[in-house]
Amino acid sequence: MVEANKRKCKSFNVLLTCIGRRVSLLNAFQNAAKALKLKCRFFGTDITPLSSALQLCDERFVVKAVDHQGYINQLLKIVRENSIKLLVPTVDLDLKDLAGNQEKFEKLGCIVLVSSQSVIDICQDKRQTFKFLKKNNFNTPETIAARKILEQKRIKFPLFLKPWDGYASRGNEIVKNRKELEFYAKKIPNCIAQEYVIGDEYTCDCFVDFAGDVRCVVPRRRIEVRSGEVSKGEVVKNMSIMNKAAELVKALKAGPGVITVQLIFTRDKQIKFIEINPRFGGGVPLAIKAGADFPKWILSQLTGKTVRIQFDKFKNDLTMLRYDAEVWK
Ligand SMILES: Nc1ncnc2c1ncn2[C@@H]1O[C@H](COP(=O)(O)OP(=O)(O)O)[C@@H](O)[C@H]1O
Numbered sequence: 001m002v003e004a005n006k007r008k009c010k011s012f013n014v015l016l017t018c019i020g021r022r023v024s025l026l027n028a029f030q031n032a033a034k035a036l037k038l039k040c041r042f043f044g045t046d047i048t049p050l051s052s053a054l055q056l057c058d059e060r061f062v063v064k065a066v067d068h069q070g071y072i073n074q075l076l077k078i079v080r081e082n083s084i085k086l087l088v089p090t091v092d093l094d095l096k097d098l099a100g101n102q103e104k105f106e107k108l109g110c111i112v113l114v115s116s117q118s119v120i121d122i123c124q125d126k127r128q129t130f131k132f133l134k135k136n137n138f139n140t141p142e143t144i145a146a147r148k149i150l151e152q153k154r155i156k157f158p159l160f161l162k163p164w165d166g167y168a169s170r171g172n173e174i175v176k177n178r179k180e181l182e183f184y185a186k187k188i189p190n191c192i193a194q195e196y197v198i199g200d201e202y203t204c205d206c207f208v209d210f211a212g213d214v215r216c217v218v219p220r221r222r223i224e225v226r227s228g229e230v231s232k233g234e235v236v237k238n239m240s241i242m243n244k245a246a247e248l249v250k251a252l253k254a255g256p257g258v259i260t261v262q263l264i265f266t267r268d269k270q271i272k273f274i275e276i277n278p279r280f281g282g283g284v285p286l287a288i289k290a291g292a293d294f295p296k297w298i299l300s301q302l303t304g305k306t307v308r309i310q311f312d313k314f315k316n317d318l319t320m321l322r323y324d325a326e327v328w329k
């Protein structure tokens with residue numbers, strides 16, 4: 001784990017990559033810096049100048065796409081030339097490359113808020129996630145390659161189909177019979193089939209400090225989703241969910257930063273984990289507003305302060321109702 005406490009300083013620059021529409025997260029970091037009386041400047045990158053959050057950064061960088069071979073080098077250049085002390089990824093896209101190049105950033109005095117490469121591998125392949133969860137005795141829907149399940153004579157329907165490398169609910173289908181299964185197994189690329197789980201869906205924001213300890217877990221019940229991202233959500237302080245999610249993050253050795261764990265809580269109170277995203281989730285502003293001030297905790301730790309964090313000290317029942325807003329360029 002990164003020894004953040006060695007780097008005591010009162011002013012530093014922070015870079016958020018693929019910043020896109022993360023206005024709320026950026027604001028939370030800016031507010032945290034203000035509250036801590038830190039002179040932070042916030043930098044952002046995106047592949048287009050037409051990113052809403054980019055407009056609100058102190059410095060903006062339009063960069064090449066994450067799959068360009070020079071992606072990491074251009075970030076290293078920005079870090080070097082602007083003395084960036086903290087790099088915060090905001091999407092899945094560059095996690096793997098950032099994890100693989102962490103040492104290069106550290107040599108420049110920059111801490112990357114990313115998990116290890118092996119953790120990213122487990123999270124970004126839903127077959128690996130299933131294997132990890134099973135091996136560590138966490139409850140999760142049975143998962144099998146769609147073409148494999150077609151070989152079976154008896155199949156229990158409905159099934160939930162999705163790509164093992166999917167994101168934002170793309171290519172998801174519920175199939176009720178063999179005919180539908182055959183059709184979608186061909187149509188959906190990298191298709192896996194899962195037991196279809198019915199229940200309330202939760203996303204947990206799990207905070208892991210720079211020593212690797214899970215310090216706080218905020219479960220958010222998903223009420224409504226728009227384009228794969230939560231648009232209405234509610235904080236539900238359910239200790240059994242919080243403890244299980246913390247156990248999972250610990251077993252995975254994920255962090256530092258916020259790890260987003262998704263699960264379905266069934267009517268008979270089973271906690272079935274379905275996905276782990278080792279980064280800030282899209283709905284994290286709700287947890288922050290509820291009092292789990294992750295940006296403040298991260299910035300405090302970076303300045304060498306000991307932070308008092310209580311595992312369950314956040315506002316219960318807080319509801320977030322999102323709407324569209326505008327920024328001007
Ligand atoms: N096995 C399942 N049973 C029921 N619903 C599921 C299942 N797996 C996923 N879902 C639903 O599909 C959404 C997207 O699936 P997820 O595994 O989170 O992939 P991603 O977010 O990467 O697209 C989930 O938020 C959930 O609503």
Ligand SMILES: [Mg+2]
Pocket residue numbers: 168169262275
């Ligand atoms: Mg998901």
